[in-house]
Amino acid sequence: MQMKLMLAIALSHDAKLLILDEPTSGLDVLARDELMDILHAYIEDGEHSVLFSTHITADLERAADFITYITDGRLYYTGPKDEFxxxxxxxxxxxxxxxxxxxxxxxxxxxxxxxxxxxxxxxxxxxxxxxxxxxxxxxxxxxxxxxxxxxxxxxxxxxxx
Missing domain, CATH: 3.30.70 (Alpha-Beta Plaits)
Incomplete structure (x- = not known):
């Protein structure tokens, strides 16, 4: 619920870029799907972007266009998800x-x-x-x-x- 509230506040300001840290962490499957649907709708116009960190690779599979893979403090890849x-x-x-x-x-x-x-x-x-x-x-x-x-x-x- 706290994540939904924070997202609602961010969306109400019509920010062009949302930066979210582990936005789906702790959410059940239905809430995670709902949040991802909201983020998809938000970026649909091409005027808005979302940058988020996650350890849930299913979120990346579903939502990401570009990914950056960092582990042990080292950057291994940044670029289009499909190329990765x-x-x-x-x-x-x-x-x-x-x-x-x-x-x-x-x-x-x-x-x-x-x-x-x-x-x-x-x-x-x-x-x-x-x-x-x-x-x-x-x-x-x-x-x-x-x-x-x-x-x-x-x-x-x-x-x-």
Whole structure:
């Protein structure tokens, strides 16, 4: 309720830019959807913008045009959300297949009892082409990118350089 009140006050002043810190934190799913609908309507005219920080990647998936990814005080990416998502691929395979992937190509991985998830840059898929032919290659979500680049065994050079 407090977030709704603060948002109502900000909107009543016809501010061109709203800066919100974790606006959906602590909200249930319905309240979060309602808040996101309000923010979408607010920016619809192209005259208004919203800048917000969040740890809820579903909010980014739904609302963001541009994202900035900062972790451990370091800026890893800023730019269009679609380009960020398209820059990575998620490779999935059986428990013994992760070792086949070149370590310098894998940005981060997570082992499960039944297999693994590994994150690679899209432009480096050629380096694993012979290996991934038998593995599942999928688009990576923002959640996948953040989760796997923050894994204990990540190789967090997202720049591709």
């Amino acid at each position: 998502e398209e820059s990575f691929r998620l490779i999935k395979g059986g428990p013994d297949e992760l070792a086949q992937l070149p370590a310098d190509v894998v940005l981060g991985s997570h082992m499960y009892a039944t297999g693994f998830d590994a994150l690679v840059r899209s432009d480096r898929l050629y380096a694993v082409a012979s290996v991934v032919s038998g593995l599942a290659v999928e688009s990576a979500s923002i959640d996948d990118i953040i989760r796997l680049t923050n894994a204990h065994d990540s190789n967090r050079d997202l720049s591709g350089r």
